[in-house]
Amino acid sequence: xxxxxxxxxxxxxxxxxxxxxxxxxxxxxxxxxxxxxxxxxxxxxxxxxxxxxxxxxxxxxxxxxxxxxxxxxxxxxxxxxxxxxxxxxxxxxxxxxxxxxxxxxxxxxxxxxxxxxxxxxxxxxxxxxxxxxxxxxxxxxxxxxxxxxxxxxxxxxxxxxxxxxxxxxxxxxxxxxxxxxxxxxxxxxxxxxxxxxxxxxxxxxxxxxxxxxxxxxxxxxxxxxxxxxxxxxxxxxxxxxxxxxxxxxxxxxxxxxxxxxxxxxxxxxxxxxxxxxxxxxxxxxxxxxxxxxxxxxxxxxxxxxxxxxxxxxxxxxxxxxxxxxxxxxxxxxxxxxxxxxxxxxxxxxxxxxxxxxxxxxxxxxxxxxxxxxxxxxxxxxxxxxxxxxxxxxxxxxxxxxxxxxxxxxxxxxxxxxxxxxxxxxxxxxxxxxxxxxxxxxxxxxxxxxxxxxxxxxxxxxxxxxxxxxxxxxxxxxxxxxxxxxxxxxxxxxxxxxxxxxxxxxxxxxxxxxxxxxxxxxxxxxxxxxxxxxxxxxxxxxxxxxxxxxxxxx
Amino acid sequence: xxxxxxxxxxxxxxxxxxxxxxxxxxxxxxxxxxxxxxxxxxxxxxxxxxxxxxxxxxxxxxxxxxxxxxxxxxxxxxxxxxxxxxxxxxxxxxxxxxxxxxxxxxxxxxxxxxxxxxxxxxxxxxxxxxxxxx
Numbered sequence: 306x307x308x309x310x311x312x313x314x315x316x317x318x319x320x321x322x323x324x325x326x327x328x329x330x331x332x333x334x335x336x337x338x339x340x341x342x343x344x345x346x347x348x349x350x351x352x353x354x355x356x357x358x359x360x361x362x363x364x365x366x367x368x369x370x371x372x373x374x375x376x377x378x379x380x381x382x383x384x385x386x387x388x389x390x391x392x393x394x395x396x397x398x399x400x401x402x403x404x405x406x407x408x409x410x411x412x413x414x415x416x417x418x419x420x421x422x423x424x425x426x427x428x429x430x431x432x433x434x435x436x437x438x439x440x441x442x443x444x445x446x447x448x449x450x451x452x453x454x455x456x457x458x459x460x461x462x463x464x465x466x467x468x469x470x471x472x473x474x475x476x477x478x479x480x481x482x483x484x485x486x487x488x489x490x491x492x493x494x495x496x497x498x499x500x501x502x503x504x505x506x507x508x509x510x511x512x513x514x515x516x517x518x519x520x521x522x523x524x525x526x527x528x529x530x531x532x533x534x535x536x537x538x539x540x541x542x543x544x545x546x547x548x549x550x551x552x553x554x555x556x557x558x559x560x561x562x563x564x565x566x567x568x569x570x571x572x573x574x575x576x577x578x579x580x581x582x583x584x585x586x587x588x589x590x591x592x593x594x595x596x597x598x599x600x601x602x603x604x605x606x607x608x609x610x611x612x613x614x615x616x617x618x619x620x621x622x623x624x625x626x627x628x629x630x631x632x633x634x635x636x637x638x639x640x641x642x643x644x645x646x647x648x649x650x651x652x653x654x655x656x657x658x659x660x661x662x663x664x665x666x667x668x669x670x671x672x673x674x675x676x677x678x679x680x681x682x683x684x685x686x687x688x689x690x691x692x693x694x695x696x697x698x699x700x701x702x703x704x705x706x707x708x709x710x711x712x713x714x715x716x717x718x719x720x721x722x723x724x725x726x727x728x729x730x731x732x733x734x735x736x737x738x739x740x741x742x743x744x745x746x747x748x749x750x751x752x753x754x755x756x757x758x759x760x761x762x763x764x765x766x767x768x769x770x771x772x773x774x775x776x777x778x779x780x781x782x783x784x785x786x787x788x789x790x791x792x793x794x795x796x797x798x799x800x801x802x803x804x805x806x807x808x809x810x811x812x813x814x815x816x817x818x819x820x821x822x823x824x825x826x827x828x829x830x831x832x833x834x835x836x837x838x839x840x841x842x843x844x845x846x847x848x849x850x851x852x853x854x855x856x857x858x
Numbered sequence: 859x860x861x862x863x864x865x866x867x868x869x870x871x872x873x874x875x876x877x878x879x880x881x882x883x884x885x886x887x888x889x890x891x892x893x894x895x896x897x898x899x900x901x902x903x904x905x906x907x908x909x910x911x912x913x914x915x916x917x918x919x920x921x922x923x924x925x926x927x928x929x930x931x932x933x934x935x936x937x938x939x940x941x942x943x944x945x946x947x948x949x950x951x952x953x954x955x956x957x958x959x960x961x962x963x964x965x966x967x968x969x970x971x972x973x974x975x976x977x978x979x980x981x982x983x984x985x986x987x988x989x990x991x992x
């Protein structure tokens with residue numbers, strides 16, 4: 306913070322400078338992807354920062370500069386490539402390959418039937434089995450998925466939401482068979498249903514029982530899995546659906562507030578569960594805007610937890626997050642250019658202090674990534690980590706007039722959104738009335754129009770086009786996956802103790818109709834080799850299904 | 859050219875939840891003067907064909923980013939044939955590898971629009987093709 310008279314003098318000098326140098330610029334206005342107007346130059350007079358209050362030190366409130374006192378000097382971020390396709394056996398091979406290549410954590414992609422709680426033989430699953438991720442029907446598949454991978458040593462993130470409790474139970478059961486206790490397990494379940502309704506689409510149950518399942522997992526994890534992230538509140542998909550950086554931040558934190566509130570209302574102590582809440586953000590193309598977003602996110606969440614929820618444990622204030630580079634910025638045209646986009650986006654995530662990172666592969670606008678493409682994406686992270694030197698000091702962009710100004714601006718704009726959503730009754734209400742969906746759709750359409758008018762340049766798409774040539778080696782998912790899964794499923798059903806299965810499913814129905822924590826009951830069902838489809842089916846019987854409304858009006 | 863506005867069903871077959879593209883296209887077609895029905899997520903081919911018949915559409919736009927396009931688009935087309943419908947223009951978009959484009963065209967998907975396609979190109983294509991059918 307500078308003295309008001311100094312600020313005034315600088316402002317005055319800046320006005321004079323602008324008046325003296327009236328050179329033409331290429332545009333009348335420069336705007337970030339989020340529509341924030343960017344000035345020609347920033348000076349100390351633009352930033353209103355109290356160093357100790359607003360920035361402070363890494364590892365200390367409000368964590369603007371980072372959540373650990375040593376950051377990457379102590380330990381690099383976790384390099385975690387999201388992967389999974391075909392059968393559990395095939396995905397297991399890809400995981401082992403990635404671990405051999407120096408990846409430090411696993412991230413499981415499930416196919417859509419699994420994400421929606423359907424077995425591979427469900428008629429709705431036709432054509433989708435093993436396509437966008439691995440097909441998991443029962444504990445048997447999960448055993449194959451982690452075969453030979455010691456779960457007490459790796460951390461595993463699972464992108465699973467509506468049936469998150471079921472997949473968590475399967476993971477715990479596999480670990481138990483390996484001789485590993487739940488309290489030794491490290492990893493994350495995404496478990497974020499609100500953004501499924503708003504942006505991602507893999508919901509099963511209506512909001513109320515969905516929120517209950519989430520609170521149940523919070524409670525279970527806080528008791529038995531102290532090193533497990535019980536949720537990853539995700540802005541990633543909100544951004545992919547078209548939101549701006551400000552909207553991504555605001556809607557994500559508003560969702561976070563809703564989960565904390567639900568758990569507090571259940572009677573849980575905020576400092577028991579809040580330290581295990583993690584976040585997931587998108588690293589989009591506007592370099593400084595993304596860095597500012599990550600910094601603003603930490604400061605905003607710390608203040609929300611301390612001031613709104615009166616959390617006292619510093620770990621409850623910390624916003625820990627995973628980042629993935631923006632899939633929606635990948636182009637099908639000249640796909641090798643995507644390597645450069647990804648490198649810049651990844652760099653912004655690192656300069657923004659991410660805890661783990663997925664870098665997209667160049668060919669993902671065309672298909673699932675090939676092994677070669679995935680390796681380049683991982684190498685991109687390794688080059689940033691080991692060659693660029695950016696990890697040697699913490700938050701190196703702090704104090705930049707522009708970055709500090711932008712951090713404050715994004716924080717302020719996100720806060721306004723959050724207050725608006727809170728005034729509506731919180732994120733679940735704002736989603737139920739379609740507000741958040743409409744805001745996202747507006748931004749998506751605006752972005753598209755800007756690209757089509759040429760106002761926004763996408764290299765290789767609306768400028769610098771070339772005739773596309775050359776054949777690419779794309780990954781092809783074995784078309785026999787579905788068949789294999791169904792055979793495996795049938796064999797399991799004839800082999801297992803079907804009396805026990807019936808009994809466990811009946812117990813689950815009863816528990817779902819009551820108010821006990823469902824995770825232990827689900828764990829019992831999983832261990833009896835009830836399938837994912839059967840377990841979610843039993844819950845559907847009691848909870849019903851969510852039906853989305855169209856807000857594209 | 860038809861005297862009434864062109865009617866389009868933009869549909870999401872299968873379990874894929876990526877609807878940014880479908881919604882942007884739906885809106886662009888609307889802005890171009892077409893009447894657009896958006897199916898919402900998780901539609902079976904049966905539901906899509908039923909809606910297309912009930913709404914008497916000229917065009918069905920199928921969007922799929924999950925890799926299930928070959929199976930699902932084929933099923934929609936087969937059902938249309940079973941219902942003896944030959945005058946609906948079928949177009950599609952999503953994450954569709956080059957090598958599948960030929961197979962889709964052969965089964966009767968007239969236009970495939972991948973990532974990066976300007977919506978104006980889709981509008982022009984539909985206006986031209988529906989003009990030919992009508």
